[in-house]
Amino acid sequence: MTHAAAAIASRLPFTKRERATWTGRYAAPIGDRTRRKQGKTMKYAIVTLSLLALAACTSVKVKPVDSSVAMKHVCIHTNPAVIVDDFVMVMQDGFQRHGIAAEVYDRDLPATCEYVVDYTALRSWDFKPYLSHAEIRITEHGRLVASATYHLNGKGGFDMGKWRGTKAKMDPVMDELLAGFH
Incomplete structure (x- = not known):
């Protein structure tokens, strides 16, 4: 991690674990909140695909x-x-x-x-x-x-x-x- 990225990351309200995943100036941290959003998105995708499959009976x-x-x-x-x-x-x-x-x-x-x-x-x-x-x-x-x-x-x-x-x-x-x- 560059010095500038570390300075920015230290001022943002992230946990230590989320700061550790910071990879650069424009990269978003990958933390629990992001994983929860991905999980919800995946659930919606599965439900939508299931409904499409049922509609094609x-x-x-x-x-x-x-x-x-x-x-x-x-x-x-x-x-x-x-x-x-x-x-x-x-x-x-x-x-x-x-x-x-x-x-x-x-x-x-x-x-x-x-x-x-x-x-x-x-x-x-x-x-x-x-x-x-x-x-x-x-x-x-x-x-x-x-x-x-x-x-x-x-x-x-x-x-x-x-x-x-x-x-x-x-x-x-x-x-x-x-x-x-x-």
């Missing part, structure tokens, strides 16, 4: 198909507004995994379709497009039999899982929707 709501329903075949009604390319294929795989045949219809559904699947899927963009919201509704002659909703709260926020593929996101939803079928 995935919400899944499922009303599964009742196991008493004898669903062996479904008709998927194509939604031309959906631009998630592999969404219908992932749904078909999910139905087939549970022993349910699934056919896709672009136009009018045949009268033989007892169970109809309507869906919507939305994409968001953050460096690349990803699935941020999806809804699936299964009806029997117009009566709702089952439904499922997948939603990324806050469009995924800082969660790196938001870029997972459609299959990785929707397979658990389809499994929960069709839990009564094997």
